[in-house]
Amino acid sequence: MRVLMKGTEAMAEAAIRAGCSAYFGYPITPQTELIHYMSRRMPEAGGVFLQAESEVSVINMVYGAAAAGVRVMTSSSSPGVSLMQEGISYLVGAELPAVLINVMRGGPGLGNIQPSQSDYFQSTKGGGHGDYKLITFAPSSVSEAASMVYDAFDITEKYRHPVMILADGALGQIMEPVSLPEQGASKPSVKNWALTGAKGRPANKIFSFYLDPKGLEEHNLHLQEKFKNIDDEIKYEEDISDDMEILVVAYGTVARILKNAVQKLRGEGRKVGIFRPISLWPFPESALKSASMKAKQVFVSEMSYGQMLEDVRRIVPDEIEVKFYGRAGGVVPSPNELYIKLKSLLERGV
Amino acid sequence: MTEELIIAGFGGQGVMTMGQVLAYAGLNFGKEVSYLPSYGPEQRGGTANCMVVVSDEAVSSPYIDEPTSLIIMNQPSLEKFAPTLQENGILLYNASLIKEKVTSEKTSKVIGIEINHLANQMGKPQLANMIMLGAYVSLSNIMPVDSIKEVLPKVFSKKYHHLLPLNYEALDLGAKTVKG
Numbered sequence: 408m409r410v411l412m413k414g415t416e417a418m419a420e421a422a423i424r425a426g427c428s429a430y431f432g433y434p435i436t437p438q439t440e441l442i443h444y445m446s447r448r449m450p451e452a453g454g455v456f457l458q459a460e461s462e463v464s465v466i467n468m469v470y471g472a473a474a475a476g477v478r479v480m481t482s483s484s485s486p487g488v489s490l491m492q493e494g495i496s497y498l499v500g501a502e503l504p505a506v507l508i509n510v511m512r513g514g515p516g517l518g519n520i521q522p523s524q525s526d527y528f529q530s531t532k533g534g535g536h537g538d539y540k541l542i543t544f545a546p547s548s549v550s551e552a553a554s555m556v557y558d559a560f561d562i563t564e565k566y567r568h569p570v571m572i573l574a575d576g577a578l579g580q581i582m583e584p585v586s587l588p589e590q591g592a593s594k595p596s597v598k599n600w601a602l603t604g605a606k607g608r609p610a611n612k613i614f615s616f617y618l619d620p621k622g623l624e625e626h627n628l629h630l631q632e633k634f635k636n637i638d639d640e641i642k643y644e645e646d647i648s649d650d651m652e653i654l655v656v657a658y659g660t661v662a663r664i665l666k667n668a669v670q671k672l673r674g675e676g677r678k679v680g681i682f683r684p685i686s687l688w689p690f691p692e693s694a695l696k697s698a699s700m701k702a703k704q705v706f707v708s709e710m711s712y713g714q715m716l717e718d719v720r721r722i723v724p725d726e727i728e729v730k731f732y733g734r735a736g737g738v739v740p741s742p743n744e745l746y747i748k749l750k751s752l753l754e755r756g757v
Numbered sequence: 758m759t760e761e762l763i764i765a766g767f768g769g770q771g772v773m774t775m776g777q778v779l780a781y782a783g784l785n786f787g788k789e790v791s792y793l794p795s796y797g798p799e800q801r802g803g804t805a806n807c808m809v810v811v812s813d814e815a816v817s818s819p820y821i822d823e824p825t826s827l828i829i830m831n832q833p834s835l836e837k838f839a840p841t842l843q844e845n846g847i848l849l850y851n852a853s854l855i856k857e858k859v860t861s862e863k864t865s866k867v868i869g870i871e872i873n874h875l876a877n878q879m880g881k882p883q884l885a886n887m888i889m890l891g892a893y894v895s896l897s898n899i900m901p902v903d904s905i906k907e908v909l910p911k912v913f914s915k916k917y918h919h920l921l922p923l924n925y926e927a928l929d930l931g932a933k934t935v936k937g
Contacts, residue, residue: 411784411792437796520797581819582777582792584784666817741822 409584414549414574415441415482417585418508419448421553422480424590425560427506428454429472429479431465435487436520437576438510442482462487466494473503474613476601478560482508484576485526486517488534495569496535499630500615504563506556507541508572510579511710513737521737522576524659527714530571531688538627542570542637543687545658549583551685557588564596566637573687575710577660577739643691647680647698652753654680654702656695656719658687661708661740668746677753687715692722699723706752708732708745758813760899761821765806765838766830766851771886774912775828776807778890781908783811786900791819804833811899828893830886835859849893851885866896870934876927881920884927891931902932 412420419441422430430449432442442458449456455472459465465481472479483491488509498505511526513519530543542562546552552574559570600611617623647654657665662683672679682698684691699705705723707716712733720729732748734740762779766772773794780792793808808824810816823843829835829850842848845865852869861867870892876885894902906925910918 409784411781411790576796577793577819580794580796582780583816583819584790660819664818664820670817739820741820742818743822 409586411582412549412553412585413440413580413582414552414578415439415510415580416444417549417553417587418482418556418572418574419444421556421588422506422560423448423452423454424588425478425557425593426591426595427478427480427560428452429468429477430454431457431459431468431472431479431481433459433462433465433483433487435484437512437522437579438482438484438508440579441508441510462490463494466491466498469505469507470494470498470501470503473498473505474501474602476595476598476603478506478564478595480506480508480556482510484510484512484520484579485514485523486512488526488529492529492535494535495541496537496539497615498569499535499539499541500537500626501613502567502630503569503613504560504567505569506559506563506572507569508556508574511573511575513735519737520576522578522660522710522739523735523737524575524661524710525712525714525735526573527687527709527711530573531690531718539630540634540688542566542568542640542689543573544570544642544685545573545687546578546685547659547662547683549578549581550585552578553585554588557593560595561593562640564598566633568633568637573659575660576737638689640686641689641691641694642685643694644683644685645681645694645698647682647701648678649701650678651680651702652678653704653706653749654682654699655706655708655749656682656684656715657708658684658715661710664740664742665708665745667742668749671742671746672749672753679749679753684715690718690722695719696722696724699727702727704752705729706732706749708740708748710739711735758899760809760811760826760897761824761843762809762811762826762828762893763806763821763824763838763841764809764828764830765804765834768803768805770805770830771883772805772830773807775886775890776809778905778908778912779809779811779894781912782900782904783809785908786904788812788900789814789816791816793819806834806838826893826897828889830854830889847893847897849889849896851889853885868892868896868935870931872931875930875934879923879927879930881923884923887924887927888931888934891928892935893931894928895932896935902928
């Protein structure tokens with residue numbers, strides 16, 4: 408059955424249905440409804456809900472719960488996620504699974520509370536210190552956000568590496584129909600590494616501290632090896648043809664808005680393709696490369712001044728021109744704005 | 758068919774409730790829907806608007822820059838949104854607060870309804886938005902007014918359920934106003 412839900416609330420409910428038994432958070436717009444929903448539902452579901460005194464505490468509580476082997480999640484918005492970066496780096500170093508949600512808002516600094524996509528670098532290129540990248544998925548509808556959160560719990564346990572769901576303010580606030588995932592189909596894995604009490608077995612240790620450079624290098628090599636396997640989680644959506652005048656690339660809310668512009672242009676007989684990365688790291692490199700080779704030019708749009716753009720430029724062959732249009736600071740490009748931009752690129756290309 | 762509606766007014770006029778009710782009812786009626794509220798430091802008396810898409814196909818952009826219909830609850834919203842209306846669109850406005858004669862060359866239907874006056878006559882000023890919603894649903898033909906009535910018990914919390922009959926009446930009154 409499909410129900411109408413807010414993006415934030417659907418993500419919260421999906422987490423509970425995936426067996427998330429600990430949630431820690433601190434309110435921040437535009438994701439406060441998520442923590443609000445959890446405060447009501449977690450006790451009902453027999454889980455732990457705790458509102459900490461800051462995001463720094465939140466992420467360390469997440470570390471503790473993850474080390475104890477339970478399914479744990481937190482959510483925040485851009486400034487709050489910045490505060491969590493140290494803890495996220497520790498989660499990576501200690502190889503702890505956790506699901507993190509960032510409902511992005513305008514920055515830098517306190518910025519504002521309107522939708523943005525300017526935390527792409529932070530999420531996909533590291534964010535905290537050390538040599539790592541976060542598994543990052545970007546939903547573009549409430550329904551996709553719910554199933555993504557649900558699946559994230561299995562993925563984070565599979566790799567013992569945190570998963571970030573990178574949404575934006577619009578997705579947090581929008582209400583759409585969603586078929587919620589089934590409770591109980593996803594089960595926490597057996598974690599023989601977790602700190603569950605060492606009675607009758609050798610003690611487990613969870614740490615990210617390696618004083619000996621050789622030991623730390625070995626640990627890093629082990630992490631790098633692990634990251635290679637994460638390529639299995641690459642996801643994207645494409646609607647392309649063999650002779651495109653232009654291929655548009657966007658993720659999240661912007662991809663949806665662009666779809667309107669693309670439909671309109673196709674109605675005018677234009678050959679326009681659309682490519683939407685769903686996993687931002689690992690990035691769908693080979694798929695984007697082969698799609699772009701079927702197009703005369705590539706167009707990227709983001710609610711930032713060109714972050715994913717850097718990945719697209721790195722991947723698309725040099726002879727194909729990559730054009731960009733971005734809005735920032737909480738401004739969402741309108742369908743017409745993108746249509747006009749694309750139209751002018753197409754006319755110039757003739 | 759894709760209906761792209763913007764509802765705009767002051768905070769406290771029930772703008773968001775109208776949009777949500779319409780989205781719930783659309784889903785219940787078997788349509789694809791999206792409801793996108795403006796958000797910010799909202800307060801009673803501040804400006805508020807929401808965008809609702811009701812369609813036979815999956816909704817791509819929840820953002821609307823050229824609505825097929827407009828529900829305008831106050832003067833500033835009229836100035837902001839009226840120029841964006843699509844050709845042959847519907848413009849419904851609150852004639853209790855907008856006293857000037859509203860004309861639009863682009864639209865097929867421009868109708869002002871004194872919703873505040875009508876709601877006061879019913880003895881509950883809070884019903885103004887439901888009168889407007891009834892008028893809109895009836896005029897746009899996107900679904901029967903009964904579809905709206907069906908979802909009200911789900912949308913309103915139980916403590917307001919004693920007011921449901923009055924809300925049904927307000928929806929019917931709105932529908933009658935534009936049909937009659």
